[in-house]
Amino acid sequence: MITGWRHPARLVVLAFLAATAAATALLMLPVAAESGQATAFMAALFTAASGISGTGLAVVDTGSHWSAFGEVVLLVLWQVGGFGIMTLASVLALLISHRLGLHMQLTVKTETNTLNLGQVRAVVAGVVTVSLVVEAIGAVVLALRFWLGYGEPFGRALYSGVFHSVSAFNSVGLALYPDSLMRYATDPWVCLPIVVVAVTGGLGFPVLFEFLRRRRKRWSLHTKITVPVYLGLMAFGTLVVLVVEWGRAGTLGPYGVGDKLLIGLFHGVMYGSAGFNTVDVAQLQPATMLAGDVLMxxxxxxxxxTGGIKVTTFALLAxxxxxxxxxxxxxHVMGRRISAEVQRQAVTVALLGVGVVMAATLVLLATxxxxxxxxLFETTAAFGGVGLSSGLTAQLSVTGQLVIIVLMFIGRVGPITLVSALALRERRRRYELPEERPIVG
Amino acid sequence: MITGWRHPARLVVLAFLAATAAATALLMLPVAAESGQATAFMAALFTAASGISGTGLAVVDTGSHWSAFGEVVLLVLWQVGGFGIMTLASVLALLISHRLGLHMQLTVKTETNTLNLGQVRAVVAGVVTVSLVVEAIGAVVLALRFWLGYGEPFGRALYSGVFHSVSAFNSVGLALYPDSLMRYATDPWVCLPIVVVAVTGGLGFPVLFEFLRRRRKRWSLHTKITVPVYLGLMAFGTLVVLVVEWGRAGTLGPYGVGDKLLIGLFHGVMYGSAGFNTVDVAQLQPATMLAGDVLMxxxxxxxxxTGGIKVTTFALLAxxxxxxxxxxxxxHVMGRRISAEVQRQAVTVALLGVGVVMAATLVLLATxxxxxxxxLFETTAAFGGVGLSSGLTAQLSVTGQLVIIVLMFIGRVGPITLVSALALRERRRRYELPEERPIVG
Ligand SMILES: [K+]
Ligand SMILES: [K+]
Structure with missing residues (x-):
C-alpha cells in the first residue's frame, strides 16, 4: 500500500493540532495563571503552539505568569510533543527504509509499506523509554545540584530538576526564571547536565536507538553522518560565540576564561538544540546572531x-x-552511495525551508x-524550534504572532512529512521529452 | 580537447586582473583626480575592481572626485569589463553547447570542445556591435533630454548621455551626481531610457543575439526561461517597493501616484541590473532591503x-x-527535459553563492x-554586481573593502567559470558503492 504513509502522518498532525487546541483551552483557565485571571486567547495559543512544537518562544514569562497547574500543563504538552514528533519521524523513517533498504534492526522487516502494530509499538516503547530515562537522569543530577548547591528545599529542587530536564530533552528551552538560565551561567553542574540532556534529545531517536541496541560493529550511514556533523556545527557555534563575544561588556566580557569557555560551549550547543541562554541574547553581536541563524x-x-532542516539534510547538500x-x-559518502532521489529530497527540504523563512521574514519586516x-533571528529560531529571542517575541503584533506560530509548526512537522511524502509516493513514469540545456551561472 | 575551456577562462580572468591593476595605476595618477592630488591605493583599487566587475559600489564620489581623465578611464574600464564578461560567458556557453547539443546558430558547429578563431571572432563582433548600438541609442536619447529638457550645453549633455548610458548597459550604475539619479526621480525621459538600456545589458548576449538573428519560429529554452523570469523578478521588486515604501516620508511618501509608480518600477528593475537609485537607499525599509538582497x-x-547566480539558475532550482x-x-520545462547534470550545476552555483555571501557577511559583521x-545589502550588492549601498561602502575598513573586492570578482566571474569547469571536465567513472539512505528532514 503506497499511500499507507498518509495515515500516521495525518494522524499525528491532527493529534498535534488537537493537543494545541486542548492546551490552549487549559491555559486559558484562570487556575492556570499565577494571577488567578484568565489568560488571553493569543497568549495561550502562542504558548501552546510553542510548547507542542518544542520551540520555547514565549510571549509571557513562564515562571511568573503560569501557576503550578499551568506549568504542569506545559510539562505534559512538551512531553507529548516530544513523544509525538520522535515517534512520527521514526515510524516514517522505518516506513521509508522498508521500501528502500535501510536496516534499522528495529523488528522483523516487512516487505510492504504498511507497518504492523508490533513495529509501531516497539518504536513508541523505545521513544518513551529513552525519553523518560534520559530525563530522569538529568532531573536527578539537576535536583541534587539545586538542593545541595543552592540550598533549595528538596521538593522545590526536584520539581525544578524535572522541569528543566524535560524542557531540555524536548528541546523546549523554557526555564522557570525570567532570564532563562543566566543565574547559572558559571555553574558547570547545571550547564553541563542541561547540555548533555539537550544534545541527547537533539541527536534523534534513530541514533540513540542504534547506540543502545548495537549488535553489529558497523554504524549506519545516518549515525555516521549525524554525530560528527552535529558536533562540528556545535563546535562552529562555540567558536563564533567565543571569538566575537570574548571581550564584549554585555556578554562574555565580565567573565573569567573558564567561565567564558563554559558559556561559549553552552550557547554553541543551544543554537542547535534546546535554546536556553546564559547570557543576554539581546546583547549578542550581529555576527553571533547570524551564525546562530544558520545553526538554528x-x-x-x-x-x-529539534526543528529545522536537520543535520543530515545540511550534510547531504555539502x-x-x-x-x-x-x-x-x-x-559517495563513507563507503556508501547516495541515490539521486535522496539528493533531490535534501535540496527540496532546504529550498522550501529557505523559502518559508524568507517569506516569513519579509512579512514580519513589512508589518x-x-x-x-x-x-531573522526570530524566524530562524521559530523554524528551528529554538526558543532564543533577542526580545522581539513579546513585542510581536497579532499578525506577527500568527506568522511565528505557523513557522513553529512548519519547522517541526514540515520537513518530516515532506520527505516521507516525497519518498513514499509513486513516481509516475511519463514520456521523456527531448533534452535542452539552458545556460547556468 | 577536454581541457580546452581552461584557456579562454584563464585568459579572461588574467585579463580582468591585469585591467584592474592598470586601472588602479591610472586612477592613482594625480591627473585622474579633480583635486590634482594622487588618490590613495585602496580607493583606486576599490574603484578599479568595482568598475571592471560592473558593480558600481564606490568609496569616493564619482562626479566630484575624478577628473575628466579619471572619468574616461572609468568609462573605458566599464566597457572593457562589459565586453570581457559577455564575451567570456558567451564563448564558454558555446563551448558547452557544442558538447551538449544546444543550438545557438552562431556559426557552423564543430564537434570538439575547441572553438575556431572564426567563432570567437563572431562572438566578439556580436558583443561589441550590440553593446555599442544599444549604448549609442541610450546616449542620444539621454543627451537630447539633458540638452533640451534641462538646458545643459550640448557638449556636456552628450558627455553625460554617453556616461550614463555606458554605466547602465554595463550594469555599473555609477552616476555623475553624488545622489545617483535622485534629481531625475520623476523624469520618465531619463528613467525609462536608463531602464531599457540596463535591462538590455542585463538580459545577456545569448538572448539578445537570438532576438536579432532569429530565423526560426522557436525560441531556445534559455530565452524562454530568462525573459519571463527576469521580468517576473522585476515585477516582484517593483511590487515590494511600492507596497512597503508607498507612504514612507523618506522615500515614496512625498511623491504623487504617477511618480511613485515610476520610482517603484525604476528600483524594482535596478536591483537586478545596473543599480542606479532615485530615492535615498539609506532610507529604505528593512523589508525593501531584504527583497532587494534576494533580487541582487x-x-x-x-x-x-550583471553578477549573481543568474536568472536561469534560480529558475532551474524552482x-x-x-x-x-x-x-x-x-x-520537464516548456516541452524540454533538464538533465540531472544541469540540475546539479544549478544547485552547486546557488549553494556556493549562498556560502560565499554568508561567509563574507559574517566576516564583515564580526569586524x-x-x-x-x-x-547583507552590501554583500549581496557586491556579489550581484549591483552598485546599491545603504551608505556602508564609504565606512568600510580595509578588511571590509578587501572582502567586498573579492566578492565583486567572485560574483562576476565565479558562476561562469564554475559552471564551465563543471560542464566541460571529464567525469571519472568509478566503481559504484552500495547505496545507503540516511534520514532526511
Ligand atoms: K527550543
Ligand atoms: K552595478
Missing amino acids: FIGGGSAGT FVLYAEVRAEPSV SSFRLDDV | FIGGGSAGT FVLYAEVRAEPSV SSFRLDDV
Missing part, C-alpha cells in the same frame, strides 16, 4: 526533538557540492518596525 | 553584464522543486559595528 535553521538530528566540484559522477538582525 | 543575489541573465513536489521522475540589514 539547520537544527539537530532527524527524528529528534556532499552533493563536494562531489559536483570534484567531478564525481555519483555522490513591523524591527530590523533584520532581530527578525 | 539572483542578478540578471547568463552572459549578461523547476527542480516543482518536479520533486509533483513526484515527476524528470524535470565592524554594522547591523545585518546594511551588511
Whole structure:
C-alpha cells in the first residue's frame, strides 16, 4: 500500500493540532495563571503552539505568569510533543527504509509499506523509554545540584530538576526564571547536565536507538553522518560565540576564561538544540546572531526533538557540492552511495525551508518596525524550534504572532512529512521529452 | 580537447586582473583626480575592481572626485569589463553547447570542445556591435533630454548621455551626481531610457543575439526561461517597493501616484541590473532591503553584464522543486527535459553563492559595528554586481573593502567559470558503492 504513509502522518498532525487546541483551552483557565485571571486567547495559543512544537518562544514569562497547574500543563504538552514528533519521524523513517533498504534492526522487516502494530509499538516503547530515562537522569543530577548547591528545599529542587530536564530533552528551552538560565551561567553542574540532556534529545531517536541496541560493529550511514556533523556545527557555534563575544561588556566580557569557555560551549550547543541562554541574547553581536541563524535553521538530528532542516539534510547538500566540484559522477559518502532521489529530497527540504523563512521574514519586516538582525533571528529560531529571542517575541503584533506560530509548526512537522511524502509516493513514469540545456551561472 | 575551456577562462580572468591593476595605476595618477592630488591605493583599487566587475559600489564620489581623465578611464574600464564578461560567458556557453547539443546558430558547429578563431571572432563582433548600438541609442536619447529638457550645453549633455548610458548597459550604475539619479526621480525621459538600456545589458548576449538573428519560429529554452523570469523578478521588486515604501516620508511618501509608480518600477528593475537609485537607499525599509538582497543575489541573465547566480539558475532550482513536489521522475520545462547534470550545476552555483555571501557577511559583521540589514545589502550588492549601498561602502575598513573586492570578482566571474569547469571536465567513472539512505528532514 503506497499511500499507507498518509495515515500516521495525518494522524499525528491532527493529534498535534488537537493537543494545541486542548492546551490552549487549559491555559486559558484562570487556575492556570499565577494571577488567578484568565489568560488571553493569543497568549495561550502562542504558548501552546510553542510548547507542542518544542520551540520555547514565549510571549509571557513562564515562571511568573503560569501557576503550578499551568506549568504542569506545559510539562505534559512538551512531553507529548516530544513523544509525538520522535515517534512520527521514526515510524516514517522505518516506513521509508522498508521500501528502500535501510536496516534499522528495529523488528522483523516487512516487505510492504504498511507497518504492523508490533513495529509501531516497539518504536513508541523505545521513544518513551529513552525519553523518560534520559530525563530522569538529568532531573536527578539537576535536583541534587539545586538542593545541595543552592540550598533549595528538596521538593522545590526536584520539581525544578524535572522541569528543566524535560524542557531540555524536548528541546523546549523554557526555564522557570525570567532570564532563562543566566543565574547559572558559571555553574558547570547545571550547564553541563542541561547540555548533555539537550544534545541527547537533539541527536534523534534513530541514533540513540542504534547506540543502545548495537549488535553489529558497523554504524549506519545516518549515525555516521549525524554525530560528527552535529558536533562540528556545535563546535562552529562555540567558536563564533567565543571569538566575537570574548571581550564584549554585555556578554562574555565580565567573565573569567573558564567561565567564558563554559558559556561559549553552552550557547554553541543551544543554537542547535534546546535554546536556553546564559547570557543576554539581546546583547549578542550581529555576527553571533547570524551564525546562530544558520545553526538554528539547520537544527539537530532527524527524528529528534529539534526543528529545522536537520543535520543530515545540511550534510547531504555539502556532499552533493563536494562531489559536483570534484567531478564525481555519483555522490559517495563513507563507503556508501547516495541515490539521486535522496539528493533531490535534501535540496527540496532546504529550498522550501529557505523559502518559508524568507517569506516569513519579509512579512514580519513589512508589518513591523524591527530590523533584520532581530527578525531573522526570530524566524530562524521559530523554524528551528529554538526558543532564543533577542526580545522581539513579546513585542510581536497579532499578525506577527500568527506568522511565528505557523513557522513553529512548519519547522517541526514540515520537513518530516515532506520527505516521507516525497519518498513514499509513486513516481509516475511519463514520456521523456527531448533534452535542452539552458545556460547556468 | 577536454581541457580546452581552461584557456579562454584563464585568459579572461588574467585579463580582468591585469585591467584592474592598470586601472588602479591610472586612477592613482594625480591627473585622474579633480583635486590634482594622487588618490590613495585602496580607493583606486576599490574603484578599479568595482568598475571592471560592473558593480558600481564606490568609496569616493564619482562626479566630484575624478577628473575628466579619471572619468574616461572609468568609462573605458566599464566597457572593457562589459565586453570581457559577455564575451567570456558567451564563448564558454558555446563551448558547452557544442558538447551538449544546444543550438545557438552562431556559426557552423564543430564537434570538439575547441572553438575556431572564426567563432570567437563572431562572438566578439556580436558583443561589441550590440553593446555599442544599444549604448549609442541610450546616449542620444539621454543627451537630447539633458540638452533640451534641462538646458545643459550640448557638449556636456552628450558627455553625460554617453556616461550614463555606458554605466547602465554595463550594469555599473555609477552616476555623475553624488545622489545617483535622485534629481531625475520623476523624469520618465531619463528613467525609462536608463531602464531599457540596463535591462538590455542585463538580459545577456545569448538572448539578445537570438532576438536579432532569429530565423526560426522557436525560441531556445534559455530565452524562454530568462525573459519571463527576469521580468517576473522585476515585477516582484517593483511590487515590494511600492507596497512597503508607498507612504514612507523618506522615500515614496512625498511623491504623487504617477511618480511613485515610476520610482517603484525604476528600483524594482535596478536591483537586478545596473543599480542606479532615485530615492535615498539609506532610507529604505528593512523589508525593501531584504527583497532587494534576494533580487541582487539572483542578478540578471547568463552572459549578461550583471553578477549573481543568474536568472536561469534560480529558475532551474524552482523547476527542480516543482518536479520533486509533483513526484515527476524528470524535470520537464516548456516541452524540454533538464538533465540531472544541469540540475546539479544549478544547485552547486546557488549553494556556493549562498556560502560565499554568508561567509563574507559574517566576516564583515564580526569586524565592524554594522547591523545585518546594511551588511547583507552590501554583500549581496557586491556579489550581484549591483552598485546599491545603504551608505556602508564609504565606512568600510580595509578588511571590509578587501572582502567586498573579492566578492565583486567572485560574483562576476565565479558562476561562469564554475559552471564551465563543471560542464566541460571529464567525469571519472568509478566503481559504484552500495547505496545507503540516511534520514532526511
Ligand atoms: K527550543
Ligand atoms: K552595478
